[in-house]
Amino acid sequence: MSHQFSLLRQRRFLPFFLTQFLGAFNDNLYKNALVVLLTFQAMRYTSLSPGILVNLCAGLFILPFFLFSATAGQIADKYEKSRLIRITKLLEIGVMLLASLAFVLDALSLMLVCLFLMGAQSALFGPVKYAILPQHLAADELIGGNALVESGTFVAILIGTLAGGVLISVAGGSAWISATALLLAILGYVSSRGIPVAPAASPALRINWNPITETWRGFQFTRRNRTVFLSILGVSWFWFYGALFLSQFPAYAKDMLGGDAHAVVLLLAVFSIGIGLGSLLCERLSGGRVELGLVPFGSVGLTLFALDLWWSSPLAVAGGTPLPLTEVLSTPGVWRVLLDLVGIGTFGGFFIVPLYALIQSRSEQAHRSRIIAGNNILNALFMVVAAGMGAGLLAAGFSVPQLFLVTAVLNALVALYIYALVPEFALRFLVWLLVHTVYRLRTKGIENIPASGPAVLVCNHVSFVDAMIIMAASPRPVRFVMDHRIFSMPLLSFVFRVSGAIPIAPAKDDPSMLERAFDEVARTLEAGDLVAVFPEGRITDNGELCPFRPGIRRIVERTPVPVVPMALRGLWGSTFSRKDGPALSHPLRRGIFSRIELAVAAPVPPAAAHPEYLQQQVSALRGDRR
Template sequence: MPHPDPVRLLSRRFLPYFLTQALGAFNDNAFRFSVMFMLTYRISTDESVNVDVLMNLAAGLFILPFLLFSPMAGHLTDRVDQARLARILKGTELALMCLAGVGFWLQSVPLLLALVFLMGTQSAWFGPLKYAIMPRHIPADHLMRANGWVTASTFVAILGGTLTGGLLAAAGEMAALWASLVVIAVAIAGVIAARLIPAAPALDTVSSPAGPIRSWYLNWRLLRRQPAALHQAMWLISWFWFVGAGYLTQFPRFSREWLGLGADGATGLLALFALSIGAGGLAVGYLSSGRPRLGLAPFASLGVAVAALDWYLAASVVGQSPSLLRIGLDIAATGFFAGMLVVPLYSYLQTRTTASRRARIIALLNVQNALAMVVSSLLGMVLFAWFDIQLPTFFLLFGGSGLLVSLMLWWKWRGLRPGSAGARGHP
């Protein structure tokens, strides 16, 4: 009798986890952008407040915990029941969101910024668990589909949380109340979903507890012993977040300055990009044989580069308005190829790491991803401030880096054949 597909949305082994991580991603962004919009449009009326400084501080406070605490979080995640840890972390999120309600009501900048840091810390602790627990309940030949759904839900949640944060912060005198109710309600739903995740007992019963500094040392020593193909998969995932962070940051400005679109139009392009990533992830998950391979990576990264080139050409036509349809297709193609790239990579990482050490490897990947997004932001500031580049050139440089990635992968994998000793771990 064939085994039922455990990735159907109503499966007990998938649905509670799926909802838990999706609701968490939504709340992260809804809360963070509620704070940032409120700082911009309401608290900024205080002339003693430097809004630009506060906005950058809020962004930095959210990403900093991923650099500080991810290794320790990965170390702990391998040593405890991961379903129980999920319930603890979701309970922590609920407590933080209740405090956020107080911060919104009082419009307390110090309290809200402190909570941004604490929510980043909660997310940093949940990050290793998010991908480490999936292979505990999902068979290996279904991981591609599961990761396709998780990738799609993550970007839909990012988009939904961002839009919700903006709408709540613009709700006038009722903004504080509505923002509080939404983030608390979503946190409660996450707590309920986490309670239904099946048990995932500890796999590492040997390692001793490790603090922030020792966990960094132990995890990096573990990473050095991993095969080269695993390192390549991790760097490719970080490249995905590097490019994605740069694109998402500049979409609103590009929509306004180059396409003449209002806020709704910019939102539409953001939605198109996010949904296209999800569509690419789902497509590769369902069209593949279920076995994650790195062989798609050179083609997917090349696809991102080709789309970036056509995007640049379409936006740089002299004397004509850029074709919205053509640029929309380029954005959709970029997202689709990016989704095709990242889903097999995460699946490969999950299947090629030892189960008792998987969370620690994913934790280090989260550190890399955080650094990639920081570098993306810094590079964007340098390109615009020092080199005075135009936005189409920015997208060409960021997306066009996919050509270098593709050539590098083909050069590294040249001559490798499936089944050969040198091809182990490669396509």
Template sequence: MSGPLYLLKTRRFAPLFGTQFLGAFNDNLYKNTLAVLLTFQAAEWTSISSALLAPLIGAVFIAPFFLFSGLSGEIADRLDKARLARIVKVWEMIMMIVAAAGFANHSFTTLLMVVFGMGMHSTLFGPIKYSIIPQHMKENELIGANALIESGTFGAILLGTIAGGALAAIPNGGVIASLCALVVAVVGYLFSRYIPSAPPPSREEPFAFGFWKHTTDAIALAYRDRLVFLAILAISWFWLYGALLLSQFPSLVKDLLMGSEGTVTWILALFTLGIGIGSVLCERLSHHRVRYTLVVAGAVGMAVAGVDFALGIGTFEPDGILSQNPHFWRIVADVTLLGIFGGLYSVPLYALLQERSAPEARSRIIAANNILNALFMVLGAVATMAILSMGYSIAWLFGIVALATALVGSIIYKVRREK
């Protein structure tokens, strides 16, 4: 077969892809609708400062990853993953019904509970989607399947963000967005009905409930294999970098480029398109095998594009129409390249995680990955606030992260050579 797109025609992959895509879309549709409404109508909803609302929503959404990832991985290693996927989609439908009621009653507490509930949705589904892939894919299809999941996830994030912003701008936008998300969740549930059964391997040890025990056990499992743990840390760095870019694009466009909301959307679209191109390119270049050279090349590419991006925004001067400014196109090219090299970097790491993880522990290792991804994103947000509060510019921030990415690439190269 030429390329991984044929997987979208198979029952062993297409229903999982559809379920994942629509779930990621809904997460971002709801979060962005709420964020926009609270940004422009904060006084009608809560007494909390509008400046604190965005980080509060992000913190509430990410909290379940710390609290329940270990438990969700343990459950996914013990039960049929296809059945669990359907249960998660039912939970998503319930959350969207509650969200509609929260928007209709202007209940900030209810809406914040739904943010937590959607975080739970992603926490529960994460170990399922990545650990089910090697159960239904052949070994030479892992790269292609992960390329499609990766590009589809970022596409869903972009579309959900755009849809949320658009719906928030119309009367009763919150209620309408929730009802639209409910329809999407129902369609996602129908997709999940067609995911083939994925029974767990036999496990002898008894189930013991405990939040922190499951969390520490999952991380300990991942740590046993040095290469697996390195892959998790490398993936977590990718999410730190990506979250930093996505969070800073709006203020960068508004305050530095003097652009509009449409410019933000366009730049986000190019970054997302870059991720998709890089993911598919990785599948083409890998020849169906995990190639560490692609990871290193992706890290170096992100570092070079990131440094040029930092230099570009550091020297940018608004001059008339944005689209006629040649320095603007330099920035656009760098953002696209960051996405392309990001896809090249991340896809082999996910395939490595699936390939080297024991089947009976795979979901828990994926859960460990989710925990550390969340931790890195939080640390990245804290570091961002610290760097900017010390008076450094956003260009310095991006430059520091780009140089650190080069260091990550060199560590991966060194460890692989030792192997």
């Protein structure tokens, strides 16, 4: 946790964080002030009902994301990003000056124009906001950086929403809103001056100013990498889920809790606190890596807490004088409702932060901003659909808790669909679960695994889950060379197939499989990836190392790459080892959270990678702890 907060002391992150925080604050300050003004004083401006005006405001703010995101993505790829951020902050100052004039003139049409312009400014900032992070942060800082951005954004939304509602309601509220919004815009520009240079990703790009054709082209970029595209769909689904919940808070607070505006603020506050908590916990739970295993974990929590919110919601309150907040809090069941909202927010953080980090890390750098622009368009589209579905179901007679139930069921179905399409999410969840329940994994020397380029990892073979433990520890994906019998085991075959394991058989059993395995290993190394080998060729049945076989020498002679010795410690005698009989014959023999360790030595040059020498290295790493 301290690792991610240290980013707030560094120039490569703090000015950007403050800039985006102040921008989100300002957006919600002005937007909510306008919503409150139109809700209670609509008759001053128009004969339209407050409900229509509020929905008009929401539509005007989100419309620019459809119109300008594709162009904004191109601009962000073509030009240096810190300069673009400063330009967008200058635009924000201009919009706030115009908004101040709108309040002075008491001109509704100009206020709405300013709301549209704020949406346009946010649409221009969006692709830069997420594309700049991978340029200023290291790979192991990406989760922490995204967590701070997401938690900061939701805190800014909360404070901005509260401040907008409070300031517009006091005497001279329009003047207070104008002054505060202009001050925030100026502070945002000042903080943007400190953002370090982020070179253009694609300076030769020719901008297509047609938003329709460019939007379609942007979607093609997002579809090039299937995992990235489905992650974008996952992010968009989260905004669908979140928008559906947030839009129901006023009605829920009034009809189910019997409260007033303070109860609405309470619901928004606990939800935002949950999002911030979940986002900040991501780095600790993921070990600083882009841990996809948290995504299914998050989706499970989003479903279960939403189901409990439906189940625990109080019956509708008969009309009458709204209760003060103290009485609302003393109502039976309200604290369970608040706990559910905190849970939804927390697991939402687990869900959203790794997905954003994955999109950033796996997108092609030359197209990253346009891919994020496509993400922003889909996010906006999903939120519009959420608003339409919510309105439609309520009009059809559904209660707000029943709407939460529908959302929970849909979330479960969407999650299952995405994980069926990309089994990597489910695989990472299983691996993450293993090293956070049955075992407690500690690593030593993990930095010796090369950050890029090909290498062969060699390790002792103690149990049936050795590969899963190495997957959990490795900062990069690894392909394992594995005995075909273990590869085909019913309970583990899913893990090994999804991870791209390479089955191998002795020459006497299946010589063609043996040759195919060596060919596949060579192709994988030539592609610059990692391959892991258990040179003993079998799982130990006495806790000691078996002699290393010569296959490792054949691999590095064909494809000369560094070899990284590793040793698993503490697994002998665990549930999945062969101590005192077959694996699983003594379930949870050591209980849960059994401490294990993966020790990694410096890479060995290919010329020195002889089986005997590598066995000495692995044995020394393992030491006396089997």
